[in-house]
Amino acid sequence: MPMSVASPNPHDTTSQWDIMVPMRDGVRLATDVFFPEPAAQGPWPVILERTPYDKCAPRANEYTVAHPEVFGREELARFFTRAGFVVVFQDCRGRYGSEGHFVKYRSEAEDGFDTIEWIAKQPWCDGQVGTMGLSYSAHTQMAAACLNPPALAAMICDCGGFSNAYQGGIRYGGALEMKQVTWAYRHALRSRAAAEDPVVKAALETTDLRDWIKRMPWKRGLSPLSPVPEYENFLFEQWEHSLFDDYWKIPSLYAAGWHDQMRAVPSVHISGWYDPYAVTAVENFKGLRKAGHDTSLILGPWTHGNRSRSCAGDVDFGYQSTFDEALGTDFVQFRIDLFRRHLQGAVQPESPRVRYFVMGGGAGERNEHGQMSHGGRWHVADSWPPEATQPITFYLGSTGRLSLEHTDPPGAKHYVFDPADPVPTIGGPITSGAPIMVGGAFDQRETAEIFGAKASGLPLASRPDVLVFETDPLEEAVTLAGDLAVTLFVSSDRPTTDFTAKLVDVYPPNLDYPHGYAMNLTDGILRACYRDGFEQALPLQPDEVSKLTIKLYPTANRFEAGHRIRLEISSSNFPRFDVNPNFEAGNDLSATRLRAINGVHMGVDYPSRLEAYLLPNEV
Numbered sequence: 001m002p003m004s005v006a007s008p009n010p011h012d013t014t015s016q017w018d019i020m021v022p023m024r025d026g027v028r029l030a031t032d033v034f035f036p037e038p039a040a041q042g043p044w045p046v047i048l049e050r051t052p053y054d055k056c057a058p059r060a061n062e063y064t065v066a067h068p069e070v071f072g073r074e075e076l077a078r079f080f081t082r083a084g085f086v087v088v089f090q091d092c093r094g095r096y097g098s099e100g101h102f103v104k105y106r107s108e109a110e111d112g113f114d115t116i117e118w119i120a121k122q123p124w125c126d127g128q129v130g131t132m133g134l135s136y137s138a139h140t141q142m143a144a145a146c147l148n149p150p151a152l153a154a155m156i157c158d159c160g161g162f163s164n165a166y167q168g169g170i171r172y173g174g175a176l177e178m179k180q181v182t183w184a185y186r187h188a189l190r191s192r193a194a195a196e197d198p199v200v201k202a203a204l205e206t207t208d209l210r211d212w213i214k215r216m217p218w219k220r221g222l223s224p225l226s227p228v229p230e231y232e233n234f235l236f237e238q239w240e241h242s243l244f245d246d247y248w249k250i251p252s253l254y255a256a257g258w259h260d261q262m263r264a265v266p267s268v269h270i271s272g273w274y275d276p277y278a279v280t281a282v283e284n285f286k287g288l289r290k291a292g293h294d295t296s297l298i299l300g301p302w303t304h305g306n307r308s309r310s311c312a313g314d315v316d317f318g319y320q321s322t323f324d325e326a327l328g329t330d331f332v333q334f335r336i337d338l339f340r341r342h343l344q345g346a347v348q349p350e351s352p353r354v355r356y357f358v359m360g361g362g363a364g365e366r367n368e369h370g371q372m373s374h375g376g377r378w379h380v381a382d383s384w385p386p387e388a389t390q391p392i393t394f395y396l397g398s399t400g401r402l403s404l405e406h407t408d409p410p411g412a413k414h415y416v417f418d419p420a421d422p423v424p425t426i427g428g429p430i431t432s433g434a435p436i437m438v439g440g441a442f443d444q445r446e447t448a449e450i451f452g453a454k455a456s457g458l459p460l461a462s463r464p465d466v467l468v469f470e471t472d473p474l475e476e477a478v479t480l481a482g483d484l485a486v487t488l489f490v491s492s493d494r495p496t497t498d499f500t501a502k503l504v505d506v507y508p509p510n511l512d513y514p515h516g517y518a519m520n521l522t523d524g525i526l527r528a529c530y531r532d533g534f535e536q537a538l539p540l541q542p543d544e545v546s547k548l549t550i551k552l553y554p555t556a557n558r559f560e561a562g563h564r565i566r567l568e569i570s571s572s573n574f575p576r577f578d579v580n581p582n583f584e585a586g587n588d589l590s591a592t593r594l595r596a597i598n599g600v601h602m603g604v605d606y607p608s609r610l611e612a613y614l615l616p617n618e619v
Contacts (some may be wrong), residue, residue: 030097061305112144120151146251163283174527244534272302304431313440352380360558385482410603422572424452482613489606495539537586
């Protein structure tokens with residue numbers, strides 16, 4: 001039952017465990033509350049984190065440079081209670097101690113609102129609730145904020161908080177992000193059904209997910225998730241709702257649809273160049289700022305949640321790349337200071353609205369840990385893209401050149417896209433991909449560990465279904481920082497197919513990397529039937545040239561003199577994204593899978609191009 005207390009200092013303990021907080025439909029959610037010391041005088045502002053990952057279990061991202069071991073949950077809570085806050089951790093619906101059925105993401109707006117309202121009515125709360133959390137716990141924050149709970153007073157959204165889950169987080173460019181598949185399988189193993197039924201658990205534990213992913217498309221009732229139908233169901237719903245329809249336009253998945261209606265509360269949005277929620281962070285920052293909110297943005301060279309590490313994948317960005325170095329404080333103290341400012345009225349120095357890390361400038365050699373040293377440094381700005389930048393356009397040439405000059409003769413490059421042999425994923429903005437894929441920066445060269453690799457040691461660019469466009473070796477450094485888009489004029493002999501784009505920093509050869517090093521920076525995809533919008537699937541006409549634009553994830557990188565800027569174009573990036581069957585527009589799970597002959601057209605009539613933002617005079 002909900003805790004009911006009366007005095008301003010209503011407890012003789014510093015914690016209350018497994019309080020069952022009722023939601024509007026009667027389902028009760030398990031909630032832990034941590035108080036300041038009994039001698040302290042309340043009521044206090046409250047910090048809330050809602051999670052599907054067990055409110056009692058340590059979060060893998062809760063560490064700092066000075067404290068590389070992960071903080072326990074109660075240990076973490078005590079940092080905040082000593083600063084004069086009550087801390088509330090809650091299991092999401094249907095997970096661990098909470099009642100109800102878990103349907104990923106879809107109940108978080110209402111449950112978050114109801115939880116904040118319950119907190120605000122407790123005598124130990126002073127009427128203010130701040131929220132924090134990584135990934136799913138960031139999604140829960142933005143979802144609740146869309147419904148405008150009166151007590152919500154500040155948010156720290158770390159690597160999440162869907163702006164539009166259809167365009168960043170669940171799907172992207174019309175394709176399904178396959179991290180949803182690996183996440184569903186891993187957490188089905190930890191589900192209530194698996195805990196309560198040893199047969200269900202055994203069925204999941206004896207499943208080889210790698211083999212299953214090689215055998216796609218899956219069928220409902222005949223998938224590795226079939227032993228846990230509620231998990232199978234939400235995954236297939238995400239797959240089957242291929243159009244941007246009402247399924248996606250709910251507060252839990254589409255905060256962008258509520259930016260103009262949300263109450264203005266201060267918020268911070270944090271992400272990394274190799275995190276799948278960089279698009280979400282940028283869109284929330286821009287949308288909320290346009291709506292008049294006090295909001296800020298931090299973008300580092302990190303994988304998901306790993307803000308206190310200097311490496312991402314096989315590349316190291318230097319000790320100065322960590323959050324701790326950028327802010328001059330660790331992430332625990334950063335949150336305490338921010339909540340003190342917004343919930344306790346503490347006076348603190350103004351901080352930059354945008355902090356972003358420009359990758360590059362390193363030696364390009366192996367460091368003592370065997371990682372490539374790429375380097376970089378922090379910048380500040382007032383907007384995104386940074387106000388100091390200028391638009392710049394690189395044109396794709398029929399000879400394979402990527403150039404500021406649009407002088408190459410007209411032409412086209414064609415290739416065969418075979419769904420049975422997709423281009424393998426090597427790093428990128430990925431999380432929750434184990435055991436199939438990992439995020440980060442890597443030399444774009446196949447190795448035996450890479451899922452789907454068939455030619456160990458060879459560069460992806462050598463594949464016949466990868467088109468390569470690159471500059472001459474740069475005479476001087478070029479820095480790109482901001483959002484990027486690739487406009488292509490394409491053709492195909494199939495009614496639907498995909499086009500992918502990847503931006504790469506190509507190092508010249510050195511002793512450590514005698515073949516050079518092709519470092520992935522950012523990528524994107526577009527299912528061509530959505531070239532005119534995601535609310536209708538418009539088939540391609542056979543071999544007719546069509547225009548489409550692929551949005552890439554934001555990035556910031558300094559390409560040193562002697563390097564090349566490369567753009568790789570293909571039609572798959574698997575298993576980062578699902579593979580298009582090339583059969584029927586809008587039917588992602590078709591069992592009929594066909595080869596497609598795809599083309600990219602260039603020249604005066606077909607100005608295929610990369611559009612980016614140049615940061616001038618970057619030294």
